[in-house]
Amino acid sequence: MLKIKKDLFIGIDLGTSYTKIYLKEVGIVTELPTVIALNKRNRTTVAIGEEAKRMIGRNPANIDVVRPVIRGVITHFDEALLFLESILDNFKSEYWPIFGSRLVIGIPLDITEVQKKGVIDVGLSSGAREVFLIEEPMAAALGANLDVEQAKGVLIVDIGGGTTDIALISLGGIVLGKSIRIGGDTFNEKIIDYLRLKYGIIIGEGQANEAKVQISTILNKAGSFLIKGRDILTGLPKELNFTSQDLRESILDNLLEISTVVKDIINLAPPDLLGDISSSGIYLSGGGSLISGIDEFLAKETKMRINLVEEPRYAVIRGIGKVIEDFNNFKKLIINV
Ligand SMILES: Nc1ncnc2c1ncn2[C@@H]1O[C@H](COP(=O)(O)OP(=O)(O)OP(=O)(O)O)[C@@H](O)[C@H]1O
Ligand SMILES: [Mg+2]
Known part of the structure; x- marks a missing residue:
């Protein structure tokens, strides 16, 4: 049954290797390899995450396996969007967000304005009402319980x-x-x-x-x-x-x-x-x-x-989680407001 959630607030650490997802009032809900397999002809999603990763080097000619994030930056926008949509669709089938959803997404330091806009566009195109960006090391420090x-x-x-x-x-x-x-x-x-x-x-x-x-x-x-x-x-x-x-x-x-x-x-x-x-x-x-x-x-x-x-791979997403749980307090760490 659909659970009503007024405000679906989702944190995303779109890592080069792994994507980690945080859901407000729930915690870290999933982690999956940042890989997507697509049907070459109609560009529909065949698999994401672990299943798509297993196809690398073993894919038949009609399937493309893509890593949408390279060196921390979204390099394949269409594929990143399909990847994110697949993940978010899972939550949308579980929750019914009355006011739409909001996203907090981690980005590496030193990325260009165009690349930042790209991340925001991917978030908005996936159906989010608002997209907030936080620098990954800031999130990591917060996630490591350091007083930033x-x-x-x-x-x-x-x-x-x-x-x-x-x-x-x-x-x-x-x-x-x-x-x-x-x-x-x-x-x-x-x-x-x-x-x-x-x-x-x-x-x-x-x-x-x-x-x-x-x-x-x-x-x-x-x-x-x-x-x-x-x-x-x-x-x-x-x-x-x-x-x-x-x-x-x-x-x-x-x-x-x-x-x-x-x-x-x-x-x-x-x-x-x-x-x-x-x-x-x-x-x-x-x-x-x-x-x-x-x-x-x-x-x-x-x-x-x-x-x-502690648990170094989850420091960034834990920090993003803290921001989401106490947004009014940590809003000042968001770089695009
Ligand atoms: N026990 C381990 N020993 C050494 N390396 C490890 C271990 N566990 C994971 N790794 C490495 O950590 C890397 C993934 O780390 P992490 O999940 O922090 O990266 P990411 O967030 O996906 O990438 P980025 O932040 O650069 O975009 C992989 O290269 C993986 O091989
Ligand atoms: Mg990372």
């Missing part, structure tokens, strides 16, 4: 799938910030390159991701992962034990790029805010921060304490 409104500096590094957003926050605003195109997905690319160059073995993205996640989980930090790939010379199957040392070596460039930008922000920080960061340390969120050893690496590079936030 006091006169005290908070340095947060959100390492997602496609982007790393680094922000120095104080008094509810971003004092300094930068977004770089590095994240968990570029770590996967680095692992693929490393294995090809060092061991002459070719693997796909799925295996690279699995090796990374397996080695990064607490139980297996010192261990290894059996890679099953193809020998670059013979073209035949080849196996290899991928170790935590291999993982570190393969992504070292990416980690150095992240730490360089973090250090740039620290260097530019006004003295009082720098004092705040020195005493509380740097906060890490996003799925990419689950990679093994990143906290020790950044601590060594920046000479600062590193705090991993």
Whole structure:
């Protein structure tokens, strides 16, 4: 039966890898890969999320599998809209919003006005009455229960799938910030390159991701992962034990790029805010921060304490949730009102 909801207020973290959805007074309701499969001829939706992701590399000629968000930014508008519509249709069949629906959507730092307008257009075209934007690191800090409104500096590094957003926050605003195109997905690319160059073995993205996640989980930090790939010379199957040392070596460039930008922000920080960061340390969120050893690496590079936030992949959507639950209070963090 349809539940009447005067005001359907929905939070969306449209991530490069995963989309997370928050519903007012309910909580985080769903999480799914940001992937859509379409019928090539009439562009109708065949599948979204996990089911669509499984089709990557296995799709027949009449089906297109698209990742609508690349490096944190909507790059395929029609597909992003169909993706969002499919998700929202589920809620609309459950709830009957008398006054229509409102959306709060997270966006990375450093996106252009045109890209912001694109996000708003996708939200409005999906049937929402109003669309509000919040910067992802601000949402992540809020989701990590940090006080973003006091006169005290908070340095947060959100390492997602496609982007790393680094922000120095104080008094509810971003004092300094930068977004770089590095994240968990570029770590996967680095692992693929490393294995090809060092061991002459070719693997796909799925295996690279699995090796990374397996080695990064607490139980297996010192261990290894059996890679099953193809020998670059013979073209035949080849196996290899991928170790935590291999993982570190393969992504070292990416980690150095992240730490360089973090250090740039620290260097530019006004003295009082720098004092705040020195005493509380740097906060890490996003799925990419689950990679093994990143906290020790950044601590060594920046000479600062590193705090991993709880359930880092959900920091942004938890923050968006807080905004939705107490909108009058947190409205000032919305950047397009
Ligand atoms: N246990 C783990 N160890 C290492 N990496 C992990 C782990 N779990 C998830 N990841 C990586 O985290 C990334 C996804 O993180 P997250 O959900 O924060 O990204 P996103 O919000 O989709 O991307 P973005 O914010 O860049 O648009 C993926 O690259 C995934 O491989
Ligand atoms: Mg994210």
